[in-house]
Every structure is written in C-alpha cells, then in structure tokens.
Amino acid sequence: MESNNWQAGRAIVLGCTCGVIECWIIQVRITLNESSVEWADFGQFNPDWQYNLGPFKFDRKQYVSELYRHS
Incomplete structure (x- = not known):
C-alpha cells in the first residue's frame, strides 16, 4: 500500500461533521x-x-x- 496521505489518488467517501477536510476522512481507491x-x-x-x-x-x-440520481 502506498502512502496514506489525502493526495495519494484516493477519493474521499466519508468526512468529519466539522467540515474540515483534513480532520478525519475515509478514502478509497x-x-x-x-x-x-x-x-x-x-x-x-x-x-x-x-x-x-x-x-x-x-x-x-x-x-x-445512483451517482446521477443523487447529484
């Protein structure tokens, strides 16, 4: 697995409710x-x-x- 930084080519699929992107995220390739x-x-x-x-x-x-339905 490569480095787990938020710029490593993964999409953010879950974030913290505070709204700060770097606070607590779940990423996925x-x-x-x-x-x-x-x-x-x-x-x-x-x-x-x-x-x-x-x-x-x-x-x-x-x-x-589903993506189009929810956009």
Whole structure:
C-alpha cells in the first residue's frame, strides 16, 4: 500500500461533521472497469489507522445510475 496521505489518488467517501477536510476522512481507491466499479485500498492520512475493508464491487451501470440520481 502506498502512502496514506489525502493526495495519494484516493477519493474521499466519508468526512468529519466539522467540515474540515483534513480532520478525519475515509478514502478509497475507485477503479472503473467495463462492467464494474471496485472500491479498495481504504485508508486515511494517519498511517497508524488501518481499515480491513473491501474490496467492494458494484455493477457499473447501477453505480453510475445512483451517482446521477443523487447529484
């Protein structure tokens, strides 16, 4: 796993309610494939916190549909 800083190519999927982006975030690497979307490599800027999550795979058409529905 590469460095867990918030600039390491991951999307922020959960943040602290205080609104400060660097406060407490959960990041994930999102990989798009022809028919699926995968969330993997969960982390944050604090390397002492490890997350044993995923990978999670989603149907790409349904995933994109949900993104548009909630935008």
